[in-house]
Amino acid sequence: MSTPVAPAGRPLRVAVPNKGSLSQSASEILRESGYRQRQDSKELTLIDAENGVEFFYLRPRDIALYVGEGTLDVGVTGRDLLLDSRAKADEVLGLGFGRSRFHFAGPAGRFTDLAQLQGTRIATSYVGVVQSFLAERNIDATVTRLDGAVETSIQLGVADVIADVVETGSTLRQAGLEVFGEVILESEAVLITRAGSVPAGFDVFRRRIEGVLVARSYVMMDYDVRDEHVSAAVALTPGIEGPTIAPLRREGWVAVRAMVPRAGSQRLMDDLFDLGARGILLTDIHACRL
Numbered sequence: 470m471s472t473p474v475a476p477a478g479r480p481l482r483v484a485v486p487n488k489g490s491l492s493q494s495a496s497e498i499l500r501e502s503g504y505r506q507r508q509d510s511k512e513l514t515l516i517d518a519e520n521g522v523e524f525f526y527l528r529p530r531d532i533a534l535y536v537g538e539g540t541l542d543v544g545v546t547g548r549d550l551l552l553d554s555r556a557k558a559d560e561v562l563g564l565g566f567g568r569s570r571f572h573f574a575g576p577a578g579r580f581t582d583l584a585q586l587q588g589t590r591i592a593t594s595y596v597g598v599v600q601s602f603l604a605e606r607n608i609d610a611t612v613t614r615l616d617g618a619v620e621t622s623i624q625l626g627v628a629d630v631i632a633d634v635v636e637t638g639s640t641l642r643q644a645g646l647e648v649f650g651e652v653i654l655e656s657e658a659v660l661i662t663r664a665g666s667v668p669a670g671f672d673v674f675r676r677r678i679e680g681v682l683v684a685r686s687y688v689m690m691d692y693d694v695r696d697e698h699v700s701a702a703v704a705l706t707p708g709i710e711g712p713t714i715a716p717l718r719r720e721g722w723v724a725v726r727a728m729v730p731r732a733g734s735q736r737l738m739d740d741l742f743d744l745g746a747r748g749i750l751l752t753d754i755h756a757c758r759l
């Protein structure tokens with residue numbers, strides 16, 4: 470059995486969304502980071518003794534509160550939910566999934582400008598975000614908190630305007646609504662800790678997750694190229710610290726290996742080929758520590 474990586478003290482206590490848009494991707498990134506995750510969505514807690522971590526499956530909206538109070542050490546939640554909660558927790562790492570935009574919306578063609586919010590009735594599940602926004606701009610409006618299906622509140626005459634998460638925009642369209650004004654906030658899943666604190670064992674936890682994020686956004690590129698083209702080729706594939714260049718058992722050629730961003734990597738292969746590189750290979754990275 471391998472040595473536990475966490476200190477011998479109490480385990481790092483991590484809150485993970487139990488349901489909703491963030492739940493599956495959160496468990497996936499933790500599993501890829503080498504942690505045990507629950508097999509059954511009814512499990513509420515899970516101990517990964519080997520890694521010194523205990524997971525608590527909670528509503529994403531409640532996670533910032535637990536972490537802000539210091540009841541739990543680390544949490545995965547949405548940036549919008551963190552801000553809405555006004556909990557004393559810090560965002561320490563964006564996780565790249567659960568992306569959404571927060572917008573005001575109203576009946577198609579009715580509103581064009583956020584100044585028109587003055588005097589309206591606004592329905593939202595994000596009262597904290599909306600009230601902060603209105604207060605910053607000195608806009609006076611009535612805010613009503615709804616749990617979900619916020620779009621229907623206008624049709625039912627409960628509100629004039631809604632403020633909600635928009636991903637594809639299809640829910641708004643189906644309700645005959647459209648966004649107006651600028652994006653209020655761009656959200657994604659984030660890793661949070663209690664404001665100003667670095668819990669014991671958090672560094673390893675964070676490094677593992679960062680390793681997966683890098684592995685998701687980078688690939689490994691290998692190719693062979695003639696000596697005279699190495700400088701031009703390496704300018705295209707500078708790597709992280711610098712590319713590895715190794716002699717090839719063929720006069721006048723070298724082998725190059727470098728990490729490159731996944732986005733644009735096919736185009737990069739075309740450009741390397743045009744430069745005369747051959748044997749160009751692209752492979753996935755599953756984890757890394759940079």
Ligand SMILES: Nc1ncnc2c1ncn2[C@@H]1O[C@H](COP(=O)(O)OP(=O)(O)OP(=O)(O)O)[C@@H](O)[C@H]1O
Binds near residue numbers: 548
């Ligand atoms: N299409 C989406 N709908 C709702 N939330 C989304 C969407 N895409 C990303 N998110 C993000 O997910 C988080 C909300 O998750 P939460 O689980 O509370 O709501 P949900 O996915 O609407 O689940 P449910 O309404 O079923 O409880 C927010 O951070 C939000 O920005």
Ligand SMILES: O=P(O)(O)OC[C@H]1O[C@H](OP(=O)(O)OP(=O)(O)O)[C@H](O)[C@@H]1O
Binds near residue numbers: 618636637638639640
């Ligand atoms: O822009 P879209 O891709 O349509 O996604 C956004 C919609 O999805 C969420 O609703 P959800 O399905 O969670 O239902 P709820 O309102 O009951 O929470 C959110 O509240 C929006 O209504």
Ligand SMILES: [Mg+2]
Binds near residue numbers: 617
């Ligand atoms: Mg919802």
